[in-house]
Amino acid sequence: MDELRGAGIPFHEAVTLLAWAMDCDAGEVLLREPAPEQLARYRSAVGVRKTGFPLQYLTGEAFFRTVRVEVGPGVFIPRPETEVLVGWALRHLAPGDTVVELCAGSGAISLALAAEGPGCRQYAVEVDEVAYEYAVRNLAGTGVDVRLGDMAGAFLELDGSVDLVIANPPYIPAGAEVPPEVRHEPERALFAGPDGRDAIAVVATVAARLLKPGGILVFEHAEGNGGLEAPEFCDVQTLADLAGRPRFTTARSVVAINP
Numbered sequence: 001m002d003e004l005r006g007a008g009i010p011f012h013e014a015v016t017l018l019a020w021a022m023d024c025d026a027g028e029v030l031l032r033e034p035a036p037e038q039l040a041r042y043r044s045a046v047g048v049r050k051t052g053f054p055l056q057y058l059t060g061e062a063f064f065r066t067v068r069v070e071v072g073p074g075v076f077i078p079r080p081e082t083e084v085l086v087g088w089a090l091r092h093l094a095p096g097d098t099v100v101e102l103c104a105g106s107g108a109i110s111l112a113l114a115a116e117g118p119g120c121r122q123y124a125v126e127v128d129e130v131a132y133e134y135a136v137r138n139l140a141g142t143g144v145d146v147r148l149g150d151m152a153g154a155f156l157e158l159d160g161s162v163d164l165v166i167a168n169p170p171y172i173p174a175g176a177e178v179p180p181e182v183r184h185e186p187e188r189a190l191f192a193g194p195d196g197r198d199a200i201a202v203v204a205t206v207a208a209r210l211l212k213p214g215g216i217l218v219f220e221h222a223e224g225n226g227g228l229e230a231p232e233f234c235d236v237q238t239l240a241d242l243a244g245r246p247r248f249t250t251a252r253s254v255v256a257i258n259p
């Protein structure tokens, strides 16, 4: 269809936008004729997409591993590399484990863990009110305990009892160049201090407090900006993303030896 091929955006994006405008599945767009108002809606969305506005903000949804999350302006759009982080976490979870997600954003990580995990007690915290509202909607009915607030003081009642802490914190160095599309996303979900490690430092401090001895921390970071030097952690490992770039750090909470 000329509308799709000649849209001036990638074909699969055009299909996604037409399906959204026609309120049908992507597979159906070639089988049906859009109504005039659906075509107008599609054309206007294509125009907005051409300005660099994210596709997922137009359709209001993003897909992450096996789940779908609602997204929109004001909340970070989940990325494919983070699917690898969740895959690693899933291989380290056992039924009944206690899991805490820090910097939860839309709640995509927690939702995927709830959908694919072995049945864990899950908690998530998000500091931004707009993002928190998305997380609440996305995690409705999952049993995940989602809270609004600063991770620094979150879940004090869980101190020393958590099996796994997971986070995709903001980690882009402040002032770094990002693609035009990324500039539509909330700054506080992206940038974290001059070296991109400000939020990671807080994540490590909070994880050290929450984790039980031998518990696991896993977090995403900028390429080559991983590792963790803290006396509370051992077995520090950096793992690669889909493109083979160092993107995740995992560590184990040390088992305290009483004198």
Ligand code: GLN
Binding pocket: 079, 168, 169, 170, 171, 172, 182, 189, 190, 191, 220
């Ligand atoms: N991976 C994201 C990007 O490059 C950044 C994610 C983050 O800061 N947590 O746009």
